[in-house]
Amino acid sequence: MTTVDLIAELAKKSGLVWISYAQESRPVWHEWVGDAVCVVSGGAEQPLPGIADHQLVTLSLRSKSNRALVAQAEARVEVVTPDSEHWDPITSALKSGRLNLADGDHAIDRWARESLVVRLIPTGEVTLPDQIASALGHTSPRLVL
Template identity: 70%
Template structure:
């Protein structure tokens, strides 16, 4: 299995992944559609402030069973508008995967008006768990006398 296939497999098996950009990391629910992680954000949906203004983000993918970090992948951000060829398949998948959707019949129209729908398309820049630093650098406190 190549690295891109691994990202797809991990994203398909887990309903949650982490998106990092602008110095912050956000846990998000998503759906894998075609060749991309698809997310709806903003409005009354999950917050991903200004994600549409970024060219790329970093995806962190964990094992569904062990929750261990398996891979990180750089992804290109593509905004999906109602005029896009991707709108129908992406919003259909997001709607079917969205838990506790209060307005199922009107969710897609609401997303078009108040949210942003994005495709996060993984690039070839993928790091596997053994290549990812897992330690956090700390500085020792300096006590004054």
């Protein structure tokens, strides 16, 4: 199994990933699409202030059952715009996976106007549990609201 396969498997099994950048960590809902963790932020969606200003972030992937940290992975940030070839498959997957979507049929148009859609593409740099500080393995990253 490659490191990208491992990240894909972990991301698909979890409803949340933690994204760390600028010395802050935030839990986000996401969808695995193609080769990346994909998220929508801003507007009425989850906040990820300044994420587009970063080239790399760290993804923390936790067990759905016990929240133990399973792996951390470096990912490259790529903003997806409505004219991108990735826009339709990513926004369709995000819309399908979004719980409690108030404006169902209009969400993708709203995201195009007021939100940011981002692909977080694993670079292949992965840290496994035996390489992660024990305190991180058993606690959630500090939540920033």
